[in-house]
Amino acid sequence: MRTLKLGIIGCGSAVEYLHLPALQRIPKIKVKALVDKYQDRAKNLSQRYNLNAITTSDYSELLKDDAIDAILIATPPDTHAQIAIDGAKAGKHIFCEKPMSTSLEDAEKIIHTVSEENVKFMMGFNFRYSPEIIRIKKMVDSGFVGKPMMMSLYFLSNISNWPSVTKFQFNKKKGGGVLFDTGSHPIDLARWIFNDIQKVYCTLSTSCLNSSVDDTAALLLETKKGEKINIFLSWCSKDLNRISIIGTEGILETETGLNHVLAMKKGVRMGQFRIMIPTRTQLPTYQLELSNFANIVLNNEIPLVTGKDGLESLKVILAAYQSYETSKPVIL
Amino acid sequence: MDDKKKMVSVVKIPEEPDNYQIRASLEKALKLIEDVNFHDDDIIAIKPNLGDLRPSEMGCTTDIRIIEALILIIREYAKNTQILIIESDHWLATANEGYMSLGYTELAEKYDIRLINITREKKITINVDGLYLKSIRIPQLLQQITKFISVAKLKTHSQYRLTCILKNQFGLISSRYKSKYHPYMNEVLYDLNKVFNPDLCIVDGIIGMEGNGPSDGNPINSGILICGFDPLITDIVASKIMGIKPKKVPYIKFAIKHDCINKDEIKVLGDAANISLNFTFIPFISYSLNRLSLKMIRIGNSTLNVFEKLSNLTSMLSGAIILFSQGYLLSPNYGLVKKNNAKTFLKDQIRRIYYQIRLKLY
Numbered sequence: 001m002r003t004l005k006l007g008i009i010g011c012g013s014a015v016e017y018l019h020l021p022a023l024q025r026i027p028k029i030k031v032k033a034l035v036d037k038y039q040d041r042a043k044n045l046s047q048r049y050n051l052n053a054i055t056t057s058d059y060s061e062l063l064k065d066d067a068i069d070a071i072l073i074a075t076p077p078d079t080h081a082q083i084a085i086d087g088a089k090a091g092k093h094i095f096c097e098k099p100m101s102t103s104l105e106d107a108e109k110i111i112h113t114v115s116e117e118n119v120k121f122m123m124g125f126n127f128r129y130s131p132e133i134i135r136i137k138k139m140v141d142s143g144f145v146g147k148p149m150m151m152s153l154y155f156l157s158n159i160s161n162w163p164s165v166t167k168f169q170f171n172k173k174k175g176g177g178v179l180f181d182t183g184s185h186p187i188d189l190a191r192w193i194f195n196d197i198q199k200v201y202c203t204l205s206t207s208c209l210n211s212s213v214d215d216t217a218a219l220l221l222e223t224k225k226g227e228k229i230n231i232f233l234s235w236c237s238k239d240l241n242r243i244s245i246i247g248t249e250g251i252l253e254t255e256t257g258l259n260h261v262l263a264m265k266k267g268v269r270m271g272q273f274r275i276m277i278p279t280r281t282q283l284p285t286y287q288l289e290l291s292n293f294a295n296i297v298l299n300n301e302i303p304l305v306t307g308k309d310g311l312e313s314l315k316v317i318l319a320a321y322q323s324y325e326t327s328k329p330v331i332l
Numbered sequence: 333m334d335d336k337k338k339m340v341s342v343v344k345i346p347e348e349p350d351n352y353q354i355r356a357s358l359e360k361a362l363k364l365i366e367d368v369n370f371h372d373d374d375i376i377a378i379k380p381n382l383g384d385l386r387p388s389e390m391g392c393t394t395d396i397r398i399i400e401a402l403i404l405i406i407r408e409y410a411k412n413t414q415i416l417i418i419e420s421d422h423w424l425a426t427a428n429e430g431y432m433s434l435g436y437t438e439l440a441e442k443y444d445i446r447l448i449n450i451t452r453e454k455k456i457t458i459n460v461d462g463l464y465l466k467s468i469r470i471p472q473l474l475q476q477i478t479k480f481i482s483v484a485k486l487k488t489h490s491q492y493r494l495t496c497i498l499k500n501q502f503g504l505i506s507s508r509y510k511s512k513y514h515p516y517m518n519e520v521l522y523d524l525n526k527v528f529n530p531d532l533c534i535v536d537g538i539i540g541m542e543g544n545g546p547s548d549g550n551p552i553n554s555g556i557l558i559c560g561f562d563p564l565i566t567d568i569v570a571s572k573i574m575g576i577k578p579k580k581v582p583y584i585k586f587a588i589k590h591d592c593i594n595k596d597e598i599k600v601l602g603d604a605a606n607i608s609l610n611f612t613f614i615p616f617i618s619y620s621l622n623r624l625s626l627k628m629i630r631i632g633n634s635t636l637n638v639f640e641k642l643s644n645l646t647s648m649l650s651g652a653i654i655l656f657s658q659g660y661l662l663s664p665n666y667g668l669v670k671k672n673n674a675k676t677f678l679k680d681q682i683r684r685i686y687y688q689i690r691l692k693l694y
Contacts, residue, residue, distance in 0.1 A: 275456045277456075
């Protein structure tokens with residue numbers, strides 16, 4: 001069996017608790033190298049997961065290794081651009097965690113470079129692999145809700161539960177803050193299910209953290225087709241990812257992990273009761289997206305989530321910060 | 333509840349009536365409650381009681397002549413209305429067998445109506461969030477109907493004293509084997525009638541059943557038709573006519589309490605409005621033992637629930653020990669839990685299970 005030889009750059013908690021357990025369950029991916037600023041961390045992970053991987057604190061060494069086909073970038077967001085560009089120039093296919101970078105200019109450079117170097121680039125928008133969200137997208141596309149009008153997304157978590165080592169999440173320059181860290185996902189889903197965003201309004205606050213970064217955000221977006229979206233983000237709550245779609249003919253609601261979608265159809269008898277549409281219980285989304293990445297590289301498939309998606313999501317995030325600072329909506 | 337829903341008509345019907353007499357009585361009963369409102373674009377579902385296939389003259393199943401009269405009345409108002417007869421499989425017989433043996437196949441051909449077997453139809457699950465039923469599987473096509481008419485038989489029931497309109501909707505549970513719901517009939521019927529909510533209720537009391545109903549009782553020439561809008565109100569009136577105090581019927585008592593019905597506001601109209609028949613019943617001791625038997629199943633199920641929750645607690649404790657021993661735990665509900673958050677995690681889990689037990693036993 002052909003396998004994808006992967007080097008992981010950035011051995012923080014996400015790699016330790018999310019990526020590596022998923023990768024262990026994907027036979028077509030072999031983790032061959034681990035890179036971290038603190039090499040001991042990389043070594044510990046290699047031992048703990050029985051990887052027998054090369055460990056180093058300098059990612060350029062990994063990029064010189066012809067045995068590595070692809071890299072997974074899981075470093076703080078402000079470093080994504082340089083690593084991705086260097087990786088692309090070294091001919092490595094790239095899986096990049098969100099957000100793509102912290103500036104539009106850097107994001108555009110990534111897209112340009114991967115195109116020039118003809119390498120695959122995939123964003124880590126794992127919620128696109130959630131069976132509930134896939135079902136909602138299919139139902140919207142098939143016209144169940146009629147003409148889509150509004151979407152509401154809650155992406156909530158309890159940051160005190162997350163064992164961050166470098167605490168970059170609390171450093172705005174490194175791409176910290178709930179909007180940078182968590183906002184990418186619901187913004188991407190909103191674009192994927194509806195259309196590209198045209199107008200952005202945002203308010204932010206720090207509600208529970210002893211920090212200068214935002215931990216609570218409320219966004220109001222409008223797409224190019226006039227659909228309205230509101231997004232609530234918080235690090236001060238319990239874990240919950242909920243989405244509702246309202247159209248002219250019906251309503252869809254779900255939460256990730258619920259194993260069903262609730263649907264209401266207008267103008268039918270017993271329409272006040274939600275229809276429960278079961279979704280197939282699937283593998284964890286990290287496992288699905290990384291498996292998809294392997295197929296993209298090994299079988300030359302087209303990525304579901306591309307650099308353009310990362311760029312568009314980043315545009316909205318930066319516009320949201322601008323809107324907060326000016327207290328005005330921003331037109332993209 | 334609006335006043336129209338509190339109206340019930342009770343009309344006499346001659347002994348051994350012919351089709352014309354049945355139709356005339358039904359028309360009279362409907363006129364009394366001032367409702368006949370059918371349109372060409374209506375899709376009307378009629379639910380008879382097909383029970384265990386014993387014929388209507390034995391007091392068991394809905395007299396098909398009432399269904400025929402109803403179809404003719406509907407078609408007089410709206411020639412092109414779509415009419416469906418709906419019924420589910422029963423543990424003794426399937427709906428299709430019922431349709432064949434009780435004359436519905438011929439009726440369907442004669443009047444161009446559809447016979448629907450709910451058990452076999454393509455279904456969706458709807459989230460009911462009722463007192464007992466959290467969700468229910470219903471045929472998708474039922475969402476398209478514009479009117480639902482429940483046509484029940486006037487019968488005693490050895491477990492509940494009475495079976496009439498409210499109980500007729502029990503036949504809309506799509507699964508064939510429904511006995512698991514019997515111990516929870518109060519809550520189940522309450523939920524079913526909120527979901528299906530008939531627009532019109534008709535009680536076939538031409539020949540009722542007394543004694544060991546709903547299947548093994550004796551026919552009684554009750555000679556009445558009852559029509560109403562609300563299933564509970566209609567059953568209260570039917571019960572009184574049978575000589576049964578409504579609050580002696582467990583699910584009627586339950587529904588009256590939940591819906592805060594004032595029996596004094598019920599308006600009974602018609603030439604048999606004050607009729608009082610004396611349906612015989614099974615010996616009180618038999619009825620009591622039947623009730624006790626259902627109660628025992630409820631207690632058994634509650635006990636099982638407690639053990640289920642205790643099992644969850646035990647499993648959680650195991651997770652907690654893993655958390656302490658390896659320093660972290662990937663929990664389906666909480667994601668990653670680290671050892672330094674163990675106390676919060678444990679407290680939360682115990683609280684969840686405690687409330688689950690408390691709410692279930694309450």
